[in-house]
Amino acid sequence: xxxxxxxxxxxxxxxAPGGGSxxxxxxxxxxxxxxxxxxxxxxxLLIVTGMAVFAPWVTQxxxxxxxxxxxxxxxxxxxxxxxGPWGGISAxxxxxxxxxxxRDIFARIVYGARVSMLIAICATALTMxxxxxxxxxxxxxxxxxxAVISRLMDFLMAFPALIFMIAVLSAVPQGNxxxxxxxxxxxxxWPQTARVVRGQAMSITNREFVxxxxxxxxxxxxxxxxxxxPNLSGTVIVMATLAVPTFIATEAGLSFLGVGVIPPTPSWxxxxxxxxxxxxxxxxxxxxxxxxxxxxxxxxxxxxxxxxKVWASGGRS
Amino acid sequence: xxxQPLLRAENLVRDFRTxxxxxxxxxxxxxxxxxxxxxxxxxxxxxSGKSTTARMAAKLIEPTEGLLEFDGVDxxxxxxxxxxxxxxxxxxxxxxxxxxxxxxHTVEQVIxxxxxxxxxxxxxxxxxxxxxxxxxxxxxxxxxxxxxxQFSGGQAQxxxxxxxxxxxxxxxxxxxxxxxxxxxxxxxxxxxxxxxxRDLNLSYIFIAHDLAxxxxxxxxxxxxxxxxxxxxxxxxxxxxxxRHEYTQSLLAAVPQVDPSWEAARQAG
Numbered sequence: 001x002x003x004x005x006x007x008x009x010x011x012x013x014x015x016a017p018g019g020g021s022x023x024x025x026x027x028x029x030x031x032x033x034x035x036x037x038x039x040x041x042x043x044x045l046l047i048v049t050g051m052a053v054f055a056p057w058v059t060q061x062x063x064x065x066x067x068x069x070x071x072x073x074x075x076x077x078x079x080x081x082x083x084g085p086w087g088g089i090s091a092x093x094x095x096x097x098x099x100x101x102x103r104d105i106f107a108r109i110v111y112g113a114r115v116s117m118l119i120a121i122c123a124t125a126l127t128m129x130x131x132x133x134x135x136x137x138x139x140x141x142x143x144x145x146x147a148v149i150s151r152l153m154d155f156l157m158a159f160p161a162l163i164f165m166i167a168v169l170s171a172v173p174q175g176n177x178x179x180x181x182x183x184x185x186x187x188x189x190w191p192q193t194a195r196v197v198r199g200q201a202m203s204i205t206n207r208e209f210v211x212x213x214x215x216x217x218x219x220x221x222x223x224x225x226x227x228x229x230p231n232l233s234g235t236v237i238v239m240a241t242l243a244v245p246t247f248i249a250t251e252a253g254l255s256f257l258g259v260g261v262i263p264p265t266p267s268w269x270x271x272x273x274x275x276x277x278x279x280x281x282x283x284x285x286x287x288x289x290x291x292x293x294x295x296x297x298x299x300x301x302x303x304x305x306x307x308x309k310v311w312a313s314g315g316r317s
Numbered sequence: 318x319x320x321q322p323l324l325r326a327e328n329l330v331r332d333f334r335t336x337x338x339x340x341x342x343x344x345x346x347x348x349x350x351x352x353x354x355x356x357x358x359x360x361x362x363x364x365s366g367k368s369t370t371a372r373m374a375a376k377l378i379e380p381t382e383g384l385l386e387f388d389g390v391d392x393x394x395x396x397x398x399x400x401x402x403x404x405x406x407x408x409x410x411x412x413x414x415x416x417x418x419x420x421x422h423t424v425e426q427v428i429x430x431x432x433x434x435x436x437x438x439x440x441x442x443x444x445x446x447x448x449x450x451x452x453x454x455x456x457x458x459x460x461x462x463x464x465x466x467q468f469s470g471g472q473a474q475x476x477x478x479x480x481x482x483x484x485x486x487x488x489x490x491x492x493x494x495x496x497x498x499x500x501x502x503x504x505x506x507x508x509x510x511x512x513x514x515r516d517l518n519l520s521y522i523f524i525a526h527d528l529a530x531x532x533x534x535x536x537x538x539x540x541x542x543x544x545x546x547x548x549x550x551x552x553x554x555x556x557x558x559x560r561h562e563y564t565q566s567l568l569a570a571v572p573q574v575d576p577s578w579e580a581a582r583q584a585g
Contacts, residue, residue, distance in 0.1 A: 211377055212480070216408070233421070
């Protein structure tokens with residue numbers, strides 16, 4: 001048979017028909033970086049993160065620390081309401097002051113961001129670590145391993161998590177609260193991640209390239225970490241981005257209920273809780289942490305949703 | 318010198334559990350052998366157990382019963398070091414060129430994976446070996462940083478072939494390796510496989526449902542039906558003088574140009 005033996009015939013410009021798509025990653029980011037909503041979200045998150053990371057320098061710039069009382073800024077004759085309009089906003093106090101003790105709200109927002117972000121990011125990291133490991137184990141190994149992990153997930157997801165969190169956090173001694181929050185939040189969140197990862201790992205494990213790797217001589221651990229895991233990176237990034245805002249909100253909720261971060265360490269949820277009795281006379285005390293909380297959660301959610309959309313549509317696999 | 322076959326399968330049986338009390342016997346005792354530099358074609362319709370047989374021969378699944386000998390060594394239930402040695406001697410090319418290549422790995426990662434997984438040290442480094450094997454299968458070695466999705470089906474299958482050859486195996490099992498390709502690309506890939514066989518002294522087990530493909534490449538042919546080999550013999554014997562009625566019906570089902578049509582066309 002006279003057929004050219006080289007690949008010349010089928011080599012059409014070295015490019016497959018419709019196959020110019022690289023695996024999502026760099027191109028995915030480029031696509032969503034064009035959307036204004038994503039740009040604003042990223043910008044806001046960068047500001048908040050920057051504030052959190054450089055809190056001591058930021059407050060040095062603004063002049064007031066988070067625990068400093070400023071009695072000259074409040075009026076003792078009205079029960080401690082801030083002096084001046086808009087809750088005492090001035091060149092000294094950019095977001096006004098707290099009633100009664102006159103602590104600078106801006107400084108407390110900055111330090112509160114530090115606590116909230118740190119807890120949320122650590123909890124996300126721990127959740128992903130546990131969720132991806134156990135989910136992959138369940139999906140890849142199957143059998144009784146899968147059965148045990150799946151029942152554990154069912155149990156944790158059916159558990160009244162919020163009640164349990166409140167109970168545990170109010171019962172334990174006042175040790176390292178942020179660490180405890182991270183552990184408790186992760187304990188109840190990893191099953192959501194693990195469930196998704198388990199499903200994906202199951203379908204990836206049945207793909208031919210896993211069998212091909214086995215035929216190439218790959219051991220079980222190699223299969224899981226070298227062949228299956230890279231195909232989960234998109235899912236993990238999306239889930240992590242969406243987990244951060246839930247943790248920020250839950251941490252704020254727990255602090256609001258008085259079982260989260262202990263005063264005087266500032267946290268946004270705790271600030272909102274302190275502001276509740278003053279909502280009529282000093283609405284900004286309530287509004288500032290509320291707006292920051294809302295915008296942070298909102299930005300993370302927008303970012304996560306967009307990443308998810310790109311990963312769902314992009315990249316033939 | 319004894320004429321010992323490279324791979325010998327004796328009475329391979331494979332059961333699959335389909336329910337709590339039901340067992341499906343996909344392969345009901347097949348025996349065959351593959352000599353060095355020889356191609357054994359296994360044909361049969363889907364569900365005939367030919368892929369299960371191939372996967373047993375590649376030791377991707379264990380046989381329920383039977384014996385598998387590679388190069389005179391019983392490898393039926395081997396694991397660990399012995400299995401790694403077997404993987405160095407027997408490699409597989411799969412049906413779907415895209416799904417058998419990890420979409421998140423570059424071509425270089427895909428092709429060098431067997432070297433890495435088998436812990437082989439190579440002279441001159443992996444990169445050089447990858448480029449060489451890409452050239453050998455007719456791919457542009459400058460494309461080693463690309464991802465599988467950026468190649469056409471025929472090119473992707475060449476990547477799969479390069480991966481199989483990188484550990485210098487003696488036997489390559491092609492499980493429907495050209496079935497997913499266009500006919501023209503099929504011919505090119507078959508040609509490549511034949512060239513490689515000649516240059517590298519390879520043996521093939523070539524699984525296909527397409528008789529025309531098997532006829533082009535196989536020296537010996539085994540016909541499978543419902544988990545059994547109903548007939549096996551040399552290519553000429555099977556294609557020119559089939560004895561089993563199933564083989565005859567398979568051959569009859571291949572569309573052929575009726576000589577009278579050709580005559581009519583010539584006349585008209």
